[in-house]
Amino acid sequence: MxxxxxxxxxxxxxxxxxxxxxxxxxxxxxxxxxxxxxxxxxxxxxxxxxxxxxxxxxxxxxxxxxxxxxxxxxxxxxxxxxxxxxxxxxxxxxxxxxxxxxxxxxxxxxxxxxxxxxxxxxxxxxxxxxxxxxxWEKQRELMLRYSTPPTQKEVFAEMSRASPDQKLKDIKLNPQAEKLDELVKKHTLPQLEEIHKKNKNDKDTAHKKAQGRTETLEEQFRQLPEVPEDIEAIKAEDAELVKQVRDIHAKIELADEPKRKQAVLEGTLENVRQQIAAAKTRYMKVHGEEIAEECSTCKRPFDEAAKQAAEASKEERKKPLRDEHDKLVARRKELEAELAAVELVDVSELWEQMRALEHRRDATAETIGWYNRRQSLQADLEKAQADEAATLASRNESIFILDAIKAYEAKAAELQAAKVQELFQTLTIRLFKEQKNGDIKPDFVIDRDGKTPTQFSLSESIRAxxxxxxxxxxxxxxxxxxxxxxxxxxxxxxxxxxxxxxxxxxxxxxxxxxxxxxxxxxxx
CATH class of the missing domain: 3.40.50.300 (P-loop containing nucleotide triphosphate hydrolases)
Structure with missing residues (x-):
């Protein structure tokens, strides 16, 4: 001292x-x-x-x-x-x-x-x-300034005490004390309180959003049509229908080949005919030319030899034009013969068969589409439910920890108050008060026989x-x-x-x- x-x-x-x-x-x-x-x-x-x-x-x-x-x-x-x-x-x-x-x-x-x-x-x-x-805050501070608060180990043990006569070595930490004992290795209690107050508030908001998301997906899922349980059989049927449609489509493609050949031949034939007409026009132009009787410059009449030479020149120019025309006529006759040989195939029955198969396939594809939509929505729903559960679990964990901190503070306050109270003979000391929400708040009240210092007489004040x-x-x-x-x-x-x-x-x-x-x- x-x-x-x-x-x-x-x-x-x-x-x-x-x-x-x-x-x-x-x-x-x-x-x-x-x-x-x-x-x-x-x-x-x-x-x-x-x-x-x-x-x-x-x-x-x-x-x-x-x-x-x-x-x-x-x-x-x-x-x-x-x-x-x-x-x-x-x-x-x-x-x-x-x-x-x-x-x-x-x-x-x-x-x-x-x-x-x-x-x-x-x-x-x-x-x-x-x-x-x-x-009162200064009074409390001065009263506790030199008072050693209970240790965390003491508080955890007293939080978990099952009976007044239970020995310390026999006390097993309750879930709240055990959780806090683990967490205080990394953070202080005030830090834990701040962390989990924020997390609780954040998860309150997040949980409401997660609930809304889950409810929306559940409603969408309920509105989807049911699908047969044996979806694999539907998929197998759909695959077979697709194969049959492809096979018929290949046959139609083969059946369309003569028609395409006919169209090509008709186009080519029309083009050759136009060429024949053009060749004929060129030939007739030369064929209709008249042999001049006199020179266009000197106006002297041509003799018989000059006239024959002019006729020979004209015939010489007509010959290639006639040959060209003859070749085109021969080509036309070839094309006409080839076109006449083309045999067209009727594919209307194949089209009927393919349309019937496609109609059946529309039903199987729609069923498979609804199945896939249900699967996708089911996955989204399961994820939303998992997110909601995780958010709720995190929120509940923070509530549990905050409640544990409240319990700790209440027990620490009780122990500290009891420790200080033991020093007094006639006065009663209150160091804490419990709020309506359960929070333990610092307080300081001195009491003697139901009277506070403001109600003491002078002699009572002096003795107190x-x-x-x-x-x-x-x-x-x-x-x-x-x-x-x-x-x-x-x-x-x-x-x-x-x-x-x-x-x-x-x-x-x-x-x-x-x-x-x-x-x-x-x-x-």
Whole structure:
């Protein structure tokens, strides 16, 4: 345990005190009438160290009823056997600081004070009513600051306890504790809570979409026509029909060959006939030419030899034209003979057979098409159902983990509250509260016999404050001075750990300070 003692407090022009020196003992009694400055004595240590009153509030220590040159408060402390003297003053409107009578910077002063003891802890130990002046969150933080929370292993075990007398080694983790025990190897509980809150919300939305997808596919599947169970027989029949259609189509193709040949011959024959007509025209043109009687230039009549030569030339030009015509006529006769030899085949019956087969095949193909559609839709439906199930499983897993975390927090809160509660004798402490949705939220309520601190009388507040500060002293490992103001209001109380300073109003009496068993004498 660390020990913090007040050895001496000195005030110069400190409120009502022009010059005051107080030596504190293990028990220091301050008495006097109202307005005699009893409470100001208690403010010398707090203003020296922190510049505040005993409740941590700002305060102005300058006198209001007499003139002064400067203000000074000094406090001699003993911390774990080491003497330290601190001073704080106001000179010409400026703050001054001293450490062991040596002027110091504000930052150095505050750093050393802070290193000795936390401000809230000191004020909570020094003033029993300080704790009740704090916001509940600060009260809770100060109460738990030095309290060791239960370990995860403890909480998991207590979550799984089957009976109060069950031995720890016999406890088998329940599913929630077992799951969390596995997950906390990778993530902290707050991280798990964030992960699975997000996953639950995401999967809520995804599951609704997946349900809609599944319902749509189920409705589409119901609307499809039924197909025969022996689909393989239908497929075999369809394949045979396709083969028969192809065979007939091949026969029709063969049967169409003479027709195609006829068409080609007729086309060729027509072309040859046109060539014959053209050749005849060319021949007749030469054949109809007249032999001139005279020269077209000199107009001299041709003699018989010239006329014969002209006739011979004409005959010479007619001969190739006649040969060409004769050849074309011969080709025409060949084509006419070939065309006359073509025999056409009637394929109307084959077409009838093929159409009948195709009609039957339409039915089998339609059945197979519906079967394939059902198979495809069935696969889509099974995938949608699997996706929906996986989404739901992930969502339910997150809900399970979140519920497990709630159960963990509830049990941890219960264990921690019980651990803290064991330190109190007359007060009941509530550290957590359960929300309507089951969430465990931090809380802090002090109760005695159904009354909260706001309902306490002054004496009840003092006794409750002393109990709280002794618990904080025990938890923090600090023994520090404590004062009881308005002692006349409380006739019975448990003496606090550490130095005790009492202030009591005695009508008509001037300020009087008595110390017993002075601490500094024990170190001389």
């Amino acid at each position: 660390s020990q913090f003692k007040l050895i001496e407090g000195i005030g110069h022009n400190f409120k009502a005190h022009r010059d005051l020196s107080v030596k504190f003992g293990d028990l220091t009694k301050i008495t006097g009438d109202n307005e005699e400055g009893k409470s100001s004595v208690l403010e010398i240590p707090t203003w020296t160290l922190y510049g505040t009153d005993t409740f941590g509030g700002k305060m102005d220590p300058t006198p209001t009823n007499y003139k002064y040159d400067h203000v000074m408060a000094e406090t001699l402390l003993e911390v774990d056997g080491k003497l330290l003297k601190f001073g704080r003053g106001i000179e010409k409107g400026k703050a001054t600081y001293y450490i062991n009578d040596v002027p110091s910077k504000a930052s150095d002063f505050e750093e050393i004070v802070k290193s000795l003891i936390d401000k809230d802890l000191f004020l909570g130990l020094f003033n029993p009513l300080y704790f009740f002046s704090l916001h 404050g002393l109990e709280v500060r002794d618990v904080i002293s025990e938890q923090s490992g600090w023994i520090a001075p404590c004062f009881i103001d308005n002692k006349e209001s409380v006739t019975r109380y448990k003496a606090p750990r550490g130095q005790l300073i009492t202030c009591q109003v005695i009508e008509g009496q001037p300020l009087n300070i008595e110390s017993e068993e002075l601490s500094h004498e024990n170190h001389q």
